[in-house]
Amino acid sequence: MAEEIEYYPSKGDMRFVRPSIRALEIGTRTIEFGEEPTQRTGKEGVVSLPARHDEAYWAEMRAKVGCIVSNEFQGPKRGPAELYDEALKIMQDIEKHFHATTATTAPDPRHDGAFGLALYALTLLFNAATSYSHNLVEGRIMLRSIMEAFVTLHYLAVKDEPKIWSQYRSYGSGQTKLAFLKNLREADVPEFVDLGLMEQLANEDMWMEFQDIELGNWANLNLRKMAEVGGIKSVYDRYYDWSSGYAHGHWTCVRDTVFVHCLNPLHRFHRIPAPPKSNMPSILPDACKLVNQMIDDLNHLYPSFKPRLKWHKTLKDDSPMAKSSEGPEATRDRQEPSEKL
Ligand SMILES: [Zn+2]
Structure with missing residues (x-):
């Protein structure tokens, strides 16, 4: 896998190598550049990015869907x-x-x-x-x-x-x-x-x-x-x-x-x-x-x-x-x- 990244785009199946590299870039870019701004200016003008919503997502899931608890609890048994x-x-x-x-x-x-x-x-x-x-x-x-x-x-x-x-x-x-x-x-x-x-x-x-x-x-x-x-x-x-x-x-x-x-x-x-x-x-x-x-x-x-x-x-x-x-x-x-x- 390291060689496919090193020799890109000359080695491996590009249908797998290219998206892997892209995903890696997206996953690591905040380490290099910090958090994404909520607005950025590109060729297409000012683009608004959605605010981080991971905590809001999990909170919504918690509010709307109930817990699932196994009912396979056994009662205690007396010793032999x-x-x-x-x-x-x-x-x-x-x-x-x-x-x-x-x-x-x-x-x-x-x-x-x-x-x-x-x-x-x-x-x-x-x-x-x-x-x-x-x-x-x-x-x-x-x-x-x-x-x-x-x-x-x-x-x-x-x-x-x-x-x-x-x-x-x-x-x-x-x-x-x-x-x-x-x-x-x-x-x-x-x-x-x-x-x-x-x-x-x-x-x-x-x-x-x-x-x-x-x-x-x-x-x-x-x-x-x-x-x-x-x-x-x-x-x-x-x-x-x-x-x-x-x-x-x-x-x-x-x-x-x-x-x-x-x-x-x-x-x-x-x-x-x-x-x-x-x-x-x-x-x-x-x-x-x-x-x-x-x-x-x-x-x-x-x-x-x-x-x-x-x-x-x-x-x-x-x-x-x-x-x-x-x-x-x-x-x-x-x-x-x-x-x-
Ligand atoms: Zn739960």
Whole structure:
């Protein structure tokens, strides 16, 4: 095409080359000469050019023709019954294992922390499976929290030092104390805050007058660094950034959640609010993989615990819930020597 322009009019089919060059000239001349004047003087005298009318055209189309919205919205679906039965059974098994491995009734940061984090993630998974949230926006926020709990537990398990387990626990108490003290001065305490409960929790291990309040992250590392130290950076990269966007209300996640395209080409396919989006890919298979890895960590710290979630492995490849055939388990940097099922 460049040669046809360079050797014009000696090369190529002039029925195509000539109009292409003309179109190119028209398209680029405002860059060279600026906007066309509304009047110009030519051989034929003064010629009036029409004013720019592109915005007026689109405004007229918007005023005269309605939006076209797809009616192919699906209602939300509850999570599969098999999964919540399975998740409930594993929660009960973990509870039994908790009692079987309890060495003391004194505060035990390692034991309580390990079981607590695993059960916390499992509770989020269970709630997602028993509700509609797994393919709604809140499912993504739940998945992010499961990922964060996994990175925390894995970091603690890799380090496995009494001091770090204690830091994790005392940081949480300190943060509760901080939130309690801030709300104590508030005239208008938020409805969801139970100050009595908060005070009780903050005082549970040690009277809060004696507690330090640590700012920043409890391990003095951000979550990415903790994932690096734990050897699970690849899992973190796959799950954390995109799911965090929903928790932070980043624009593309906001746009994905509440807007759809109007299908009318006369409206330039603008974005319009849609009914609550309920057809996002389910987070349940990914949540199962992450929770299983947390159970691996629990098994590593308190052997031997064999049950694992299996529901996600029964999904067929073409199932909308099994979009990703290669799970994070395959890309984990450091494999635990545990019972991979
Ligand atoms: Zn429209």
